[in-house]
Amino acid sequence: xxxxxxxxxxxxxxxxxxxxxxxxxxxxxxxxxxxxxxxxxxxxxxxxxxxxxxxxxxxxxxxxxxxxxxxxxxxxxxxxxxxxxxxxxxxxxxxxxxxxxxxxxxxxxxxxxxxxxxxxxxxxxxxxxxxxxxxxxxxxxxxxxxxxxxxxxxxxxxxxxxxxxxxxxxxxxxxxxxxxxxxxxxxxxxxxx
Amino acid sequence: xxxxxxxxxxxxxxxxxxxxxxxxxxxxxxxxxxxxxxxxxxxxxxxxxxxxxxxxxxxxxxxxxxxxxxxxxxxxxxxxxxxxxxxxxxxxxxxxxxxxxxxxxxxxxxxxxxxxxxxxxxxxxxxxxxxxxxxxxxxxxxxxxxxxxxxxxxxxxxxxxxxxxxxxxxxxxxxxxxxxxxxxxxxxxxxxxxxxxxxxxxxxxxxxxxxxxxxxxxxxx
Numbered sequence: 001x002x003x004x005x006x007x008x009x010x011x012x013x014x015x016x017x018x019x020x021x022x023x024x025x026x027x028x029x030x031x032x033x034x035x036x037x038x039x040x041x042x043x044x045x046x047x048x049x050x051x052x053x054x055x056x057x058x059x060x061x062x063x064x065x066x067x068x069x070x071x072x073x074x075x076x077x078x079x080x081x082x083x084x085x086x087x088x089x090x091x092x093x094x095x096x097x098x099x100x101x102x103x104x105x106x107x108x109x110x111x112x113x114x115x116x117x118x119x120x121x122x123x124x125x126x127x128x129x130x131x132x133x134x135x136x137x138x139x140x141x142x143x144x145x146x147x148x149x150x151x152x153x154x155x156x157x158x159x160x161x162x163x164x165x166x167x168x169x170x171x172x173x174x175x176x177x178x179x180x181x182x183x184x185x186x187x188x189x190x191x192x193x
Numbered sequence: 194x195x196x197x198x199x200x201x202x203x204x205x206x207x208x209x210x211x212x213x214x215x216x217x218x219x220x221x222x223x224x225x226x227x228x229x230x231x232x233x234x235x236x237x238x239x240x241x242x243x244x245x246x247x248x249x250x251x252x253x254x255x256x257x258x259x260x261x262x263x264x265x266x267x268x269x270x271x272x273x274x275x276x277x278x279x280x281x282x283x284x285x286x287x288x289x290x291x292x293x294x295x296x297x298x299x300x301x302x303x304x305x306x307x308x309x310x311x312x313x314x315x316x317x318x319x320x321x322x323x324x325x326x327x328x329x330x331x332x333x334x335x336x337x338x339x340x341x342x343x344x345x346x347x348x349x350x351x352x353x354x355x356x357x358x359x360x361x362x363x364x365x366x367x368x369x370x371x372x373x374x375x376x377x378x379x380x381x382x383x384x385x386x387x388x389x390x391x392x393x394x395x396x397x398x399x400x401x402x403x404x405x406x407x408x409x410x411x412x413x414x
Contacts, residue, residue, distance in 0.1 A: 024222065027221075027222055027225065028222075031217040031221060031222075032214060032215070032216050032217050033214070034217070035215065035216075035217035035218075035221065036214035036215050036217075039215055040212045040215075045218075049218065049221060049224070052217065052221060052225075053221070053224055053225050053228060056225045057225065057228060121203075121207070122207055122211060125204065125207050125208070125211060126211065140208065140212065141212060143208075144208045144209050144211075144212035144213075145212045145213065145214055146214075172201065172204060172205075175204045176197070176200055176201060176204060179200060179203075179204065
């Protein structure tokens with residue numbers, strides 16, 4: 001409730017007085033959310049910064065038209081989703097491979113071989129998601145980065161919740177098919193090791 | 194089957210891990226702030242200028258006419274409505290200068306409003322002076338002398354006339370307006386560059402208000 005009141009107050013100040021402090025506070029409140037979606041969708045920090053910048057510029061320019069009875073989060077999500085779809089640069093990767101690999105090495109209780117194998121499988125996940133159409137990729141991002149429900153994702157993307165469920169299911173099936181052999185091999189090596 | 198579930202769980206865990214939220218770089222605000230367009234008042238386009246100029250002229254002309262009309266309406270009491278006159282003659286309003294002395298009332302009105310209200314020192318025994326007050330109607334100053342005739346309330350309203358109007362030079366007067374409605378009679382006349390109105394509430398004797406100055410008022414009308 002406190003957060004909602006703060007958000008409402010900030011929006012009011014941005015709309016009524018174009019208060020620079022309110023714009024800054026609104027940015028601080030939502031920057032991580034916007035940047036996370038942009039980064040996880042594009043896989044490129046530079047592109048993610050471009051998307052985040054474009055999203056906030058549209059937000060600041062259009063906040064006067066935001067109707068107070070609407071859901072601000074949904075409005076904001078639509079802005080960033082559209083910015084992601086609009087960005088022209090093709091993503092080369094989802095996460096910097098070196099960072100990802102270092103994350104695995106830092107995890108306790110795993111052998112270097114396990115981590116290499118896990119990294120290989122993770123790489124397969126990334127390569128599979130990279131090939132998905134933008135709408136399916138966005139479903140993954142909104143589901144796993146933002147933890148949104150099917151209904152919330154459906155409202156943002158403007159499609160039925162059933163469509164979101166089937167898209168997620170399809171992605172899981174694809175990933176399972178491609179990874180099952182590798183996962184089995186990974187499990188077998190672990191058993192032997 | 195178990196292996197398949199193991200793979201599904203692993204995929205779910207990996208998706209959560211690989212797509213977890215991150216923290217935005219600190220430099221983002223500066224970048225956005227620098228690129229944020231400043232709100233600029235839209236310049237009026239060329240075709241709008243004549244329209245705006247016409248509107249300004251029309252509004253100015255309207256204001257001028259309104260101002261001129263409002264000035265005309267306050268020249269003297271003759272242009273004050275009967276409804277307003279009855280309102281000013283309401284005895285419940287009270288007096289700013291309560292007195293039953295005609296000389297003191299005359300002096301007070303002269304001093305405060307520069308209006309000369311000559312009240313005879315001798316009058317009908319039925320008349321009792323209550324006092325005076327000044328009211329302003331859209332800029333016109335009106336002196337209101339309240340009195341009673343028997344049980345009935347009456348008010349003499351006096352304002353200065355403007356030089357433009359044809360003043361009746363003598364001390365005699367002709368009634369320019371006689372109006373009886375709403376339980377109150379109004380008699381108006383001009384005399385010595387002043388406009389007079391008597392508002393009288395006497396139902397049985399409409400001219401009883403004239404007793405303030407004329408002991409034989411009914412006979413004069």
